[in-house]
Amino acid sequence: MADRTPVIAGVAESALGITNRTILDLQAEAVAGALDDAGLALRDVDGLFTTAVSRFSVAQVAEYLGIVPTSSDGTMAGGSSYEMFVAHAAEAIRAGHCEVALISYANNQRSAKSRTFGGVIDEHTPEAQFEQPYAPLNPISLYAMAARRHMHEFGTTSEQLAEVAVAARAWALRNPVAFRYGKGPLTVEDVLGSEMISDPLHALDCCLITDGGGAVVMTTAERARHLPKRAVRVLGHGEATTNQGMASIPDLTDTGARVAGTRAYAMAGLGPGDVDVAQVYDSFTITVLTELEALGFCERGEAGSFVEGGRIAPGGDFPMNTSGGGLSYCHPGVFGILLVVEAVRQLRGECGERQVPGAEVALCHGTGGILSTHATVIVGLD
Amino acid sequence: MSEPRPIAPPDAVTEPWWNATREGRLMVQRCATCSHVQHYPRGICTACGARDLALVESSGCGTIYSYSVVRRAPHPALEAPYVVAIVQLEEGPRLLTNVVGCSPEDVRCEQPVAVAWEDLPDGRRLPLFTPQES
Numbered sequence: 001m002a003d004r005t006p007v008i009a010g011v012a013e014s015a016l017g018i019t020n021r022t023i024l025d026l027q028a029e030a031v032a033g034a035l036d037d038a039g040l041a042l043r044d045v046d047g048l049f050t051t052a053v054s055r056f057s058v059a060q061v062a063e064y065l066g067i068v069p070t071s072s073d074g075t076m077a078g079g080s081s082y083e084m085f086v087a088h089a090a091e092a093i094r095a096g097h098c099e100v101a102l103i104s105y106a107n108n109q110r111s112a113k114s115r116t117f118g119g120v121i122d123e124h125t126p127e128a129q130f131e132q133p134y135a136p137l138n139p140i141s142l143y144a145m146a147a148r149r150h151m152h153e154f155g156t157t158s159e160q161l162a163e164v165a166v167a168a169r170a171w172a173l174r175n176p177v178a179f180r181y182g183k184g185p186l187t188v189e190d191v192l193g194s195e196m197i198s199d200p201l202h203a204l205d206c207c208l209i210t211d212g213g214g215a216v217v218m219t220t221a222e223r224a225r226h227l228p229k230r231a232v233r234v235l236g237h238g239e240a241t242t243n244q245g246m247a248s249i250p251d252l253t254d255t256g257a258r259v260a261g262t263r264a265y266a267m268a269g270l271g272p273g274d275v276d277v278a279q280v281y282d283s284f285t286i287t288v289l290t291e292l293e294a295l296g297f298c299e300r301g302e303a304g305s306f307v308e309g310g311r312i313a314p315g316g317d318f319p320m321n322t323s324g325g326g327l328s329y330c331h332p333g334v335f336g337i338l339l340v341v342e343a344v345r346q347l348r349g350e351c352g353e354r355q356v357p358g359a360e361v362a363l364c365h366g367t368g369g370i371l372s373t374h375a376t377v378i379v380g381l382d
Numbered sequence: 383m384s385e386p387r388p389i390a391p392p393d394a395v396t397e398p399w400w401n402a403t404r405e406g407r408l409m410v411q412r413c414a415t416c417s418h419v420q421h422y423p424r425g426i427c428t429a430c431g432a433r434d435l436a437l438v439e440s441s442g443c444g445t446i447y448s449y450s451v452v453r454r455a456p457h458p459a460l461e462a463p464y465v466v467a468i469v470q471l472e473e474g475p476r477l478l479t480n481v482v483g484c485s486p487e488d489v490r491c492e493q494p495v496a497v498a499w500e501d502l503p504d505g506r507r508l509p510l511f512t513p514q515e516s
Contacts, residue, residue: 118388118456128390129400130422131478133508135387135457136450136466144450145468152448152491198466199451199486247421247468247478252448 003221006090007231007382010038010217011341016330017179018110019211023053024064026106026213031065034215039228040100047071047098047218049085050105052334061104071097077241078368079281081105082216082336083375086364087237089218099219103340106213107332115209115333127245136246137198139283140206142370144198146252147286151200153253153301156289158200160304162191164285165204165327167313172324174314174354179210180328191285205285207325212332214341221382231382232344235270235361238263239375249371253301256374257294257365264363264376265296272296275378276359277346278318279339281367282325291365295376319356322346336366340377347381386503387459398437399423403507408497409437410473421475442497443514444471451486465489469511483512 012033014026027050035041048069050061058074071092077084082105089101109115119138121128136142150156169186172178186204194204224231240256240263243249265271272295280291289303297318298306312320323329323342330338343362345351361380367373392400399422402409411423414436418429426433449467452460465481467489481489482498495511502508 116456117454123390124393125390126396126422126424129392129396133387133389134466134478134480135452135455135460135464136478137452137454137456141450141452141466145448145466148450149448149491196451196453198453199463201450245478247476252468 004094004096005221006093006218006234007221007224008216008234008340008344008379009219009224009227009229009231010034010036010040011344012037012215013177013338013341014106014213016177016212017210019108020111021108021211023106023108024061026108026211027053027061027104027215028064030106030213030215031102031104034217037229038217040217040219042067044100045069045102047089047092047101049073049089049101049103051076051081052105052107069098071101077373077375079283079334079336080239080366080368080373080375081334082340083237083364083366083377084239086216086218086234086340086377087239087375090234090237093218093220099223101218102215103218103337104213104215105334105337107334108211109333110210125244131245131247139370140201141198142246143284143286144201145246146290146371147200149252150286150289154304156304158192159188160308161205161285161289162188163307164282164288164312165191167307167310168282168321168325168327170313171322171354172328175324175329178324178329179208180324201284201286207283207327207331207335210330210332212330212338214337216337216340224382230348232347232379233382234377235380236264236266236268236378237376238267241373243372244369246370252371253290255290255294255367255371257291257367257376260374260376261295261365264378268378270361270378274361275363277322277343277356277362278320279343279362280320280365281335281339282321282327283367287367290371291367295363295365314354322351322354322356339364339366343379347379385458387508388457389502389508395425396423400506402437403499403509404505406499406507408440408442408509410440410471410475411435412438419473419475421471421477441472444469444495444511446481446489446491446493446495447476448491449481449489467511469495479509479511481512482510488513
C-alpha cells in the first residue's frame, strides 16, 4: 500500500510590500516558486485550493495556470481560509482525490488601494440593516471591543497588547523580506504613542496593509520520498466557524480557536507543550492574546502577562510569528498561507538568523473575519 | 449630521421589526416552540430549528457587554469620536449600537443602558442606547 499520508513538499512567497502587480501575476510567482521548491511541475498538479481572486477563484486560477484540478476548494473564510485549505487538501490527498495539491494566494491591496476602513458589507445581509448603520470600523472595532472586554474581565493592559507588536518587529528585523526589515526596533511607548484608531487599539496594534502572496504544494508521503526537500507532515487539524456579524459572537474573549485547537491536538495526539514554534494570526495584537489562551499555551485571562518580558520575542522561551507576522512582515489581506510557509521553513531549518533551533513541531492558527473563522494546523518533520 | 447613516432597506422577514421602530418599540424574536429569544429577526429559531417565531417587545434595557471609541469615522454620517457598543438586552440577545448622551470617556463595560431612538429619513427609527439613570 502506498503511503498516502499528506505532506507539504514545497512553499514560497511572492513579492511582498508595494508591488504594482496583479493578483494573478503575484499568484503565478508564488506558484512557480513553491513548485520549484517541491521539485514538481505545473503538469503534476491535480488539486487546487485558492480564494479571494474573483467570484470563481478556483476556475480563475486553474485557467490562468492551465491546469484541470480534480479536487478543489475556494472557501472564503478570510484569515483562516488557508489553514482550512491545508486541512482540506490533506483530506483530499488521503482519500485519493488528488496526488499533488496546490494551495495559492495573492493580493495587491496596497498597490491597488482596495482596502476601506468600513469594510465591505453585502446589502442583502443582516449586518447591512442591523450593524452597518452604527459605523463600526470593520474589522478593527470588533477586535477593539474584544480587547476592551479582555481588559474588563482580566485586567489586561495596553502595554501588554503592545508587547505583541514589539516582539513582531524584533522578529521582522531578522527577516530580510519583511516590510519593516531595517526599520529599527519598536518600543511599548511607540505603540502607545501611535494614533488611536478604535479605542483601545492604536495604529501599531493593527497589522500592515501590504501586497503579497504565497503558495504551498502538498502530496503523499510516498511521492515526497523522491523529492528534494525534507517533507513536513500534516499531523492534525481542526476548525470552527462562529459568526459573521459583530453582535453574534458568543464570547469575545473565548473564541472558536478553542474548538479548532482542541480538535487539531486530538488528531495529532499532541498538546500545547509539544509545539516548538507557533505561527498564529496577528491581525491585531488582541487576536494573538485570544489565540494564546484558546490554543492552551496559557490559561484563560493570562495571555497579557504571558507575553510580557520578551517571552514571544527572539530569545524568549515561546518563539512565535518568527517571520515578523502580519504586524511587521506583511499582511496581504489574508495572511494564513504565510503562517504555513514560515512554519515549514522553520521545521526545515531554513530561517537563518531567526531560526528556532531544533524545531520539530509547529502550530499554525488562522483567525478570519471578525473572530469569525478559526482553523488550526499542526505540522511536524516527517 | 451631513449624510444619512448607511443602512439597507427592510426585507420581508425584518419589515415588521422595523415597522415597530416607527412606534418606538424595540422588538426581539421569540420562538413559539421553545421560547428562545433571539435578535436579529430571522426565519428559523437558532435554539431548536422551528420556524414559528413572533416578535415580542423588549424592555429596551440592558448592559454594555463591550465597546470601542471610534476615532476615525469610516462614513461621513458620524463624526468621530463616537461609541460603538455591543449591548446585551435584559431578554438575552445582544445587538450592535451606538452609545449616546454621555462623553465617550464615561462609557464602561457592564454599564446599564436604555434604548433611545434616532429618526431615519424613511420614517424608520434606529435604536441607540444611552446610560440609564441609576
